[in-house]
Amino acid sequence: MQNECTTCHKSKIKQCQKSNHYTLHNAINITRQTWGIKDSNVTLQNLPMPKNDIHKPADLVDDFLRRKCLKCHLTSNTINKTQNSCLACHNKHFSKEDSKKAKPSMNKCLKCHNNEYIGTDYKGLFPHDYDKAYRSPITKEGYYPPRPYGIDFHHLNSDIHFQKGMTCTDCHNNSKNKKWEDKVSCKSCHTNLTKKNHKSYHKNIDCSTCHTSWSVSSYELNLLRDDTPNYSQWKRLKVQDDLYLENYLKKVLKSKKIIEPMMLDNITNNLSKGLWYSGWLFKRWENIFLINDENGKIKIAKPMYQYRISYKNKDSKMILDDVTHIENKKIEVFLPKTPHTITKNSKSCEMCHENKIMLDNNLINKDILKGQIQKGYPFSKEQLKKLNSPFYKKERAKILFE
Numbered sequence: 001m002q003n004e005c006t007t008c009h010k011s012k013i014k015q016c017q018k019s020n021h022y023t024l025h026n027a028i029n030i031t032r033q034t035w036g037i038k039d040s041n042v043t044l045q046n047l048p049m050p051k052n053d054i055h056k057p058a059d060l061v062d063d064f065l066r067r068k069c070l071k072c073h074l075t076s077n078t079i080n081k082t083q084n085s086c087l088a089c090h091n092k093h094f095s096k097e098d099s100k101k102a103k104p105s106m107n108k109c110l111k112c113h114n115n116e117y118i119g120t121d122y123k124g125l126f127p128h129d130y131d132k133a134y135r136s137p138i139t140k141e142g143y144y145p146p147r148p149y150g151i152d153f154h155h156l157n158s159d160i161h162f163q164k165g166m167t168c169t170d171c172h173n174n175s176k177n178k179k180w181e182d183k184v185s186c187k188s189c190h191t192n193l194t195k196k197n198h199k200s201y202h203k204n205i206d207c208s209t210c211h212t213s214w215s216v217s218s219y220e221l222n223l224l225r226d227d228t229p230n231y232s233q234w235k236r237l238k239v240q241d242d243l244y245l246e247n248y249l250k251k252v253l254k255s256k257k258i259i260e261p262m263m264l265d266n267i268t269n270n271l272s273k274g275l276w277y278s279g280w281l282f283k284r285w286e287n288i289f290l291i292n293d294e295n296g297k298i299k300i301a302k303p304m305y306q307y308r309i310s311y312k313n314k315d316s317k318m319i320l321d322d323v324t325h326i327e328n329k330k331i332e333v334f335l336p337k338t339p340h341t342i343t344k345n346s347k348s349c350e351m352c353h354e355n356k357i358m359l360d361n362n363l364i365n366k367d368i369l370k371g372q373i374q375k376g377y378p379f380s381k382e383q384l385k386k387l388n389s390p391f392y393k394k395e396r397a398k399i400l401f402e
Helices: 010-017 025-034 057-069 106-110 207-211 232-237 243-254 363-367 381-387 390-400
Strands: 125-127 153-155 217-226 262-264 271-273 275-284 289-293 298-303 307-312 318-323 333-337
Touching: 025 057, 057 217, 057 262, 057 275, 057 307, 057 318, 207 298, 217 298, 232 243, 232 275, 243 262, 243 275, 262 275, 289 333, 381 390
Parallel strands: 217 307
Antiparallel strands: 125 153, 217 275, 262 271, 289 298, 298 333, 307 318
């Protein structure tokens, strides 16, 4: 990470080198652990090279990370054409609003923070499913609308802070002893909260749990690494939030020659055999799943590491065929999250207290929500009982007839 910025900004460089934006430590190690590598503790800078001999998901995970997952890092050609890590966010050519402090613009942040994670939801963007039938309707001119970040989006409610003109760095900034990656507290700005609807029995609920209008929840990511040139089955699924794969499929589907599948390593920029295809079981925004975070605050849970893993070698032999469990445990992780879709008015009481995902033994709860929770823990029986208690119904009645 040595570059011309080091001369004046030594302390900032050291801070960045320890940050998750630079190391991608969290995403890498949670993924490796869910794929069967115990006690994983590596970073982008020392991520092992892919294995050639594949027998189990753990043998395949580093290839998945390198070629399908880690498209955004500070020296990625996708977001930064220079080898100066600082310029991935702090561009040489600052916009007018950045000219004094050289702070990253929101568009810089959203180059990486889009799709399934927190970021583009701030602007009210929810990613479509992949199949051609879900593509946005064509415009009156006869074209598909623009696809920011290579993704088709539904347009839902944007965050109230976005509507007021705030950008990412208005909250995520370096001030006093706070780093930009530190958690942001609503109470840093909102000090005058009324007590009307903030009852004492809601004191352990995170602000965002009630004040988000929707949350991205995408369930069960089907993954296939295919080392055969079997492209025709992907005609309707060329758009998979992966511009390299999209352009590659367009080229090979038009070609009359047999082209061997090759995909780019996003760290070394070298090509190697095989293509990674993907597709979600389903995506939702209307239902939420609640958990306790590591500090005991009730937050919205996000399914982030749910995989169904398959691998077909060059001889068309299925080495891995829809692997969903490792050591009898489902490959699935939920994390407490803060969706960036904040509204002034809170959700209705029923959104939590009559939440079918939480309270009923329905299909979703029975078949999908079986994974582990990291950086938090599930609701206790007592908490579930309180959700649908007579006390809630009495309090709800008071609100309705006030």
